[in-house]
Amino acid sequence: MLSRVADSVFWMNRQIERAENVARAIETTLGLALDGTIEPGRLWNALVCAFGDQSDFWDRHGLADQARVFDFLAFDPANPNSIYCCLQAARENARTVRDMISSPMWEEINKCYLDVRGASAARADFADPREFIDEIQRASQLITGATDGTMSHGEAWHFARMGRLLERADKTSRFLDVEHFFGGEEGAGRDPVRWSSVLESASALEMYRKQYGAVSRKDTVRFLVLDRAFPRAMHFCLVKAEESLLAITGGTKGTHSTPAEQQLGRLRAALEYADIHEILGDGQAGAPRGLHGWIDAFQARLNAANDAIHTTFFALRPAGTVAEAG
């Protein structure tokens, strides 16, 4: 398929996945705010930090409160990671690849964008953010369902799935960095409420309970990083993303012929053999970094894998440097 089209399909799915994750994190924070155990300013501030947009937010809005953060994350046209911007970009991408995707996919994406645009226009008298948040999550699930159910599982579909899963791995890792967002606050690490909310942000609480029962820091990290069966666990995401990558290149696991396969394979292998104590950095002399350091390193390597995918498939190479395909 065309490099430009692959790029658009990949990003379209990342953007939709991103919007869904932002929506779910807002929902979780709304729940925590109702509990009243954490000072709201800290809570909403931590949410902005989770998406890495804190400096932009502080520059333009200053103090974090529910109304400002909600507007920033949901509707702000100047925040490229807001739900509105993600869906606008996703729809724009969908439009450029309208010929590649199925009509049910296009219609769901288009409908979702029109809904968000409508909600954004009426945001001044926004009564219930929850309804809106639910709507976004439902729309994302519908789009994912339409993608799996109505699009041939060929090259374009694999680019779509790879984009969605890499975005998801990134967001799950950010949700896990909750201690850091609360400024390494004393006691935050042991607070089961906060870890429950991390699980909720990844839509993982129910599945976690089936496996571990009571919520703890260690098991939450174990579940969200290392689980092989839960679809939002980072390990799961990388395994499936690599499968899609290999389906695209025709390669086999354990070998590589492109930088993309090399970077993603390495990262997947690192999770395959990772140890929970190593990740948490506790009880081991050689692991001073702790969870935040580990997550930081993971995100750096995920970015490297993304760059490699870009160079391998999307970058418009000058003519003559690529062998003619048969």
Added chain:
Amino acid sequence: MDLRSYATDGFWDELFDDSLQPRPGAEQLVRRLAAFSHGELAARQRAADKSLLTMGITFNVYGHEAGTEKIWPFDIVPRVIDAAEWTTIERGLKQRIHALNLFIDDVYNQRRIVKDGVVPDWLVDSGKCFRGPCAGLTPPRGVWCHITGTDLVRGGDGCMYVLEDNLRTPSGVSYVLENREVMKRTFPQLFQGLRVSPVENYPEKLLAMLEYVAPPHARDPTVVVLTPGIYNSAYFEHSFLARQMGVELVQGSDLVVVDRKVFMRTTQGLERVDVIYRRIDDDFLDPQVFRADSVVGVPGLMDAYRAGNVALVNAPGTGIADDKAVYAYVPQIIRYYLGEDAILPNVPTFVCGEPDQCQHVLANIDKLVVKPANESGGYGIVLGPRATRQQLADCRDRIKANPRNFVAQPMLALSRVPTVVGDSLEGRHVDLRPFILYGEEIFVLPGGLTRVALVKGSLVVNSSQGGGSKDTWVVHRPTGDSPVPPSPSS
């Protein structure tokens, strides 16, 4: 619904005659409309509008912020053409396209028609769309105008006239297909028991034509649609056609020419392209040959085309037959090449490039419609009877400065079709754009795009200027005699 209050106001109405009896082919449709309960029409119209929004059937308007998409208004009352009349229209269009293709091939090669004095040499040589670099070329299979969208109008005399030949990159066919789809979604009852010619096979016909005109080297040709991108006004149509044919939609930057062959850049490397259905004007196709500032074209494309390594559809240079001054000579062109009289008449046209006709136009400008010879989309047209004194004076100056570039026609009383206004019907003016494919044979899509001027009294049907569209039905009547279509009253 009470149709007795409907008024034709002295115009030719496509559904009703002067005594409000349904015209041939429209009987069943009129009966169904009459049976509507109060409020139903408006409700159906709303359902159709919503359907269009969800389906994302949009166009972009130039002059607005980039990427401003609009839903193209759609009216749910179809325009009906009786199959017997359609047969004549179809024959007329095939005849016209056949002759125009011979004309284009001739003017870029032997120029017999100029030497024989049938058309003046200035007409061809000064044509804004005449492309010198195409001289001496013959495209694969000898076809130049693969896809045409001819504009037809019906005058007050009930006769169908050809208003314009659009042979460059005519758009609108996607709306023909989507309008039918929306009608079936929102108004299934209307179709029951009627035989309406299907339009759904157009993409297959289009693909078969594109594959037919592939250069000889390509046994299993790779076809692509070339678009300027998502900000083009017709982007929806470009992606629609690519999707329906199952071929790649490419932009200029996706293509590269190596050794006079065209390739597209894919995730697996370069892949050869054999046929390009290009929706980019000649001017922008190849910055090495035409406009050097084009960023949507492909450097080296014309070179590959001249080497016979790729087919371009429509062929570059076809626009010469799209010139409105050339249009005036089409009846002579048909007679010259085919030895036949034109089946579909032209609207009487004054060519300002001919001095005596120019004098007539300047003297009667307040009664005429003046058109630039090489614009499309309705741009630059001056309606004499509706223009201010200043506008007429400006128009005269423009004609005097460059007479070659203008033609003038009498103001036509375009026919009307009942159109939804609130919960009732009012007549609105329409035209008709049938689509013609020239491949192994000439194919005319039954019906075509009916554009309607939604503003009361307006004659401007262009999407960019307040026009909308309707589904167009070629209806086969089960029994009965076929009426003879009216011929022009001269």
